[in-house]
Amino acid sequence: MSDTSLQKTSPGRRMRLLAPPFLALPAVLFLVVFFVMPLIDNGMRSVISNDGGFTLSRYVSLLTDGFYLWIIAQTVLLSAGVTIISIMIGYPVAYFLVRKAGRFSGLIIFLLIAPLLTSIIMRTFGWQVLFARRGLVNNLLVDQLGILSAPLRLTNSPEIAIAALVHVLVPFMVLSIATVLQGIDTRLEESAKILGANRLRTFFEVTLPLSLDGIGTGAILVFMIANGSFVTLVLLGGGMQTLPLMIYQQFNTTRDFGMASAMSMILLVIAVSCLFLQLRLVRRKGT
Amino acid sequence: MTVVGARLNKGLVLTGIHKSYGKVAAVKNLDLHVDDGELVALLGPSGCGKTTTLRMVAGFETPDAGTIEIDGEEISALPPHKRRLGMVFQNYSLFPHRTVAENIGFGLRMAGMAKSARDAKINEMLDLVQLQGRGDVYPSKLSGGQQQRVALARSLVVNPKVLLLDEPLGALDKSLRESMQFEIRGMQRRLGITALLVTHDQEEAMSMADKVAVMNGGRILQIGAPADIYDRPKSRFVAEFLGASNIYEGHVSDDGGSLVTPGPQGPVRLHLPEAQKAGQSLLLSVRPERMVLTLGEASAGLAARVVGAVFRGNYAAYQVEVPALGRELFVYRQADGPLGSTTYHLGQVVTLDWAAQDGVIVSAE
Numbered sequence: 001m002s003d004t005s006l007q008k009t010s011p012g013r014r015m016r017l018l019a020p021p022f023l024a025l026p027a028v029l030f031l032v033v034f035f036v037m038p039l040i041d042n043g044m045r046s047v048i049s050n051d052g053g054f055t056l057s058r059y060v061s062l063l064t065d066g067f068y069l070w071i072i073a074q075t076v077l078l079s080a081g082v083t084i085i086s087i088m089i090g091y092p093v094a095y096f097l098v099r100k101a102g103r104f105s106g107l108i109i110f111l112l113i114a115p116l117l118t119s120i121i122m123r124t125f126g127w128q129v130l131f132a133r134r135g136l137v138n139n140l141l142v143d144q145l146g147i148l149s150a151p152l153r154l155t156n157s158p159e160i161a162i163a164a165l166v167h168v169l170v171p172f173m174v175l176s177i178a179t180v181l182q183g184i185d186t187r188l189e190e191s192a193k194i195l196g197a198n199r200l201r202t203f204f205e206v207t208l209p210l211s212l213d214g215i216g217t218g219a220i221l222v223f224m225i226a227n228g229s230f231v232t233l234v235l236l237g238g239g240m241q242t243l244p245l246m247i248y249q250q251f252n253t254t255r256d257f258g259m260a261s262a263m264s265m266i267l268l269v270i271a272v273s274c275l276f277l278q279l280r281l282v283r284r285k286g287t
Numbered sequence: 288m289t290v291v292g293a294r295l296n297k298g299l300v301l302t303g304i305h306k307s308y309g310k311v312a313a314v315k316n317l318d319l320h321v322d323d324g325e326l327v328a329l330l331g332p333s334g335c336g337k338t339t340t341l342r343m344v345a346g347f348e349t350p351d352a353g354t355i356e357i358d359g360e361e362i363s364a365l366p367p368h369k370r371r372l373g374m375v376f377q378n379y380s381l382f383p384h385r386t387v388a389e390n391i392g393f394g395l396r397m398a399g400m401a402k403s404a405r406d407a408k409i410n411e412m413l414d415l416v417q418l419q420g421r422g423d424v425y426p427s428k429l430s431g432g433q434q435q436r437v438a439l440a441r442s443l444v445v446n447p448k449v450l451l452l453d454e455p456l457g458a459l460d461k462s463l464r465e466s467m468q469f470e471i472r473g474m475q476r477r478l479g480i481t482a483l484l485v486t487h488d489q490e491e492a493m494s495m496a497d498k499v500a501v502m503n504g505g506r507i508l509q510i511g512a513p514a515d516i517y518d519r520p521k522s523r524f525v526a527e528f529l530g531a532s533n534i535y536e537g538h539v540s541d542d543g544g545s546l547v548t549p550g551p552q553g554p555v556r557l558h559l560p561e562a563q564k565a566g567q568s569l570l571l572s573v574r575p576e577r578m579v580l581t582l583g584e585a586s587a588g589l590a591a592r593v594v595g596a597v598f599r600g601n602y603a604a605y606q607v608e609v610p611a612l613g614r615e616l617f618v619y620r621q622a623d624g625p626l627g628s629t630t631y632h633l634g635q636v637v638t639l640d641w642a643a644q645d646g647v648i649v650s651a652e
Contacts, residue, residue, distance in 0.1 A: 185380065188383075191380040194373065195368075197393075198366070202368075209384050
């Protein structure tokens, strides 16, 4: 807390503070010790070579080597894919929730949030139970219905990992969009209809443009969480490589801490740019 | 369709409209005829069914029974976007993500009009509502009155068959409301457009409409020219909803010439506008501004005492206590005393009277 910030706060404003500022000290200390300092340490580790000198070689190879670039691209593509699918699934659900559900909206919100109440490990194993070689789905297809002669290989593929990620991230999308949809005056849609727009055009001319902010917020949330997802990809991804998995590998298998640090810094940059985008979006709305 | 008389019903015709929500009937067997180029106001308290009626004409609600015709064509099966209507909402409902010009041009774009033709029309409308050069501005940058003019332009540019006005001035402050009343009315008349106005503000209804339909409980109680409705209310509800009224209950005297109303000191005889059948029960309504006050006691009229005096600028409102009737009555008088006060003062003894023809017999409804 600097002098200038103290000068800027007028006495009247300071009187209205709920508690004296020093009460924030434990929280600040906690963050400094367990968040800021490790982050600085991590940053330092990524630019100090094994013999103790300064080096950017890790970043150079991460950003030029085709193998690493492909992993970064895969990470971003996976998150983008999950985000797009979440929008396509989440928007209709949010629309139904706000405009049609009526007294059932509470139940729908509960059903949406329910998956978030189970631990991620349990949820992921749940998908395995469903899609394993002798799992529920294959059993149904082969033994019960006899559609297939041999079980399908459903687990350990990027598709199932994406499905699992979408499953857990869609609620964030739905709630972001629903909040904005709730705020749209239905009389705007009625105005469009009276002026000759059918339901489809009303949606694309009025409802969709006015709910873009909700889509934006939801997209950034989903993208960022998918970007850092680890357990789902380890258990269901079928050898798909993304940055979080590589970082884990560098620590546990290669034990190249410097490289792991550099990778996590890149992951951090992607996340921070997302937050920056969100801030710009919010600011645009404010003006 | 019959050839003869096919075009008899120009304008908007509602026949036998009924609408209920669950067990509650919002509109009951309603008939309404808005002539071509006429502005009719639906006036009533909230929950009287006026907004439901408007929304059924717009197509946002479907009537349970009855027909809605515009220029002889039944439209109740058409979706809103095929009805060729214009609508102005209380909160303007301008598209916040579109400029003023885009808002006005929206209906034209939906109709598939080319951009150049559209732009010409938009500029014409901007001139009409005195917003020249403001086409590129977003609605949030405009004042309430300007936004309402844009909303009006947006609904009129498509040349609608009927203009629907849903409490259009409710969000404006009083002085602006008055000038907008003239503006909307002037434009509607100039364009000769059929219009239906919904309002709970009796002053707005009377100053804008050719005809006022007073609604209550899902029914139209009375419809007619504003002056007619005001001066010749048929029912107690209409008399009291439009302006104030002093209502007397009693029965007709044996000679048929006066109303006998009970009072604490015995029955009181009040004069009736015309002779009535002796013995029947009646309600007599007299407007506060038709009451005459004279200072002191007089031979004719009712003795009274001023118990309330309110200065209202161009007139004064008095509350007078009439011992013979055991109740208080309201009297409005034009400001005609010395400047700076009301003509009569608290506690003064006055005599109250009115011309017999200023009384109106109303039903108890």
